[in-house]
Amino acid sequence: MSTSHGPAAPDPLDFLAVDSSLSAEERAVRDTVREFGRRELLPHVAEWFAAGTIPDPHGLARKFGQLGLLGMHLDGYGCPGAGAVAYGLACRELEAVDSGLRSFVSVQGSLAMTAIHRYGSEEQKQQWLPRMAAGEAIGCFGLTEPDSGSDPGAMRTRARRVGADWVLTGTKMWITNGSVADVAVVWAGTEEGIRGFLVPAGTPGFTATVIERKLSLRASITAALSLDEVRLPDSARLPLAAGLRAPLSCLTEARYGIVWGAAGAARACYEAALEYATSREQFGQPIAAFQLTQRKLAEMVVDVNQASLTALHLGRLKEAGACHHYQVSFGKLANVAAAQRVAAKARSVHGANGITLDYPVLRHLLNLETVATYEGTEEIHTLSLGQAVTGISAFR
Structure with missing residues (x-):
């Protein structure tokens, strides 16, 4: 007669034992981010949501950088080169606290840093990626516009050549971290098609205005970007980015x-x-x-x-x-x-x-x-x- 009592009852908090297939390294990422979120973020996030902002985004970026969460799926330039599942687990644990906090990390790593890592020059990578991975610099990603959200190919922001330089004019909307970013990855139409440009904060003609009165994603900073005859050298263009x-x-x-x-x-x-x-x-x-x-x-x-x-x-x-x-x-x-x-x-x-x-x-x-x-x-x-x-x- 068998003495087996059968499998254990499912865990109500992981009913299908999904996390049982994780590697030891992946579990370590999960546990580290979960513990950080519960200790450092969860006690404050309701207050941030009520206030409609993140009080110290640069301090938060440095903490994320110390955990290796910024651009964690990228290789080199100070990035950890973690696997896709490990990165996903970090996103899961951050959004279990609040979507705005996962968005902070996602915009930095999956949008701004990925654009530079994948399409930037070696000089651009060296200039920005190590600082962004450490949380010493914040990036944003300017694609969406007031009149082109789901149809980015209809963007009105334009970049034209003036001598050896580029001049950008247009508006971007709903840009996470836009008003606190040290660099904006801005996409613009040119005579040769859509191209990407790195626009450092403080560039003449470039302004970012916080979007107020949000009823959602309030523990996050969202801005509109304005580019009024912003002049950039050709070295600001992402050389490998061509087309939408x-x-x-x-x-x-x-x-x-x-x-x-x-x-x-x-x-x-x-x-x-x-x-x-x-x-x-x-x-x-x-x-x-x-x-x-x-x-x-x-x-x-x-x-x-x-x-x-x-x-x-x-x-x-x-x-x-x-x-x-x-x-x-x-x-x-x-x-x-x-x-x-x-x-x-x-x-x-x-x-x-x-x-x-x-x-x-x-x-x-x-x-x-x-x-x-x-x-x-x-x-x-x-x-x-x-x-x-x-x-x-x-x-x-």
Whole structure:
């Protein structure tokens, strides 16, 4: 007769044991970022959200740099060269605290630093990447404009040659870290097509204005960039960036981080709801005992674990060099939608308490409204998947 009692019951906080397949190094990254987030960020993030800013972005950048989180997936120039899954785990743990904090790291590493690393000259890499990796310099990424969000090819910002120099004129919108950045990666149309330029803060004609009155992603700094006859030497141009494919490739890197980040936001909301439901009593028993609450928790745990599996699988594909940008669109679309469902259910489990900053659920729900929009809206990623499965583009 067998004496086996069968497998252990699932862990409610990792129901499908997704993290059991992580390597020791990946677990170390997970634990380090999670502990840092809970110690250094979580006690303050509700206050930052209420204030609508990050009080000391340069200090925060240096802390992220000390942890090796800035450009952590890049090689050389002071960057750790971590694997895709390790980077994803860092994004997951940061967004479990707040989407704005993951966005800070994502814009720095996956957008600004990746653009310089992939398309910059050796001089540009040496000048900026080590400082950015250490958090001694902050970068931003100027692609979106007031009249061209989902259609970046319709951008109106222009760069024209004047002698040996370039002169840039235009406006960029919704730029994370724009007003605190030491350098902006700005994309502009030229006679030869779209090109990228490095615009240092303080360049004459270049201004950044903080966008106020946001109701989402408030623990983050968002700005509009204005370029009024900004004159730059040709050495400011990213020499290997030609066409729209260059900035879009950077967006794919950022979207990959969002796939993991959304899983983190979903997990945080589910964990908060589970704790609340098992401790909050009504009608003489915990609300977790009621069928309707259990259904919400069951649906949440399914979404959380499916999102985690999607993120991990895409990470393994990425590490194998086999992850197509259509698959990243799949992950972004699926995981953000899952996180929104989880956050909404978690808010309802919390009842009236769920609308306060004493609990994280509505903060995450509001943030996810932005996450669903930036780096490609739900509609854009839906059409990307439609094009992938039919071979027919519905964009034009």
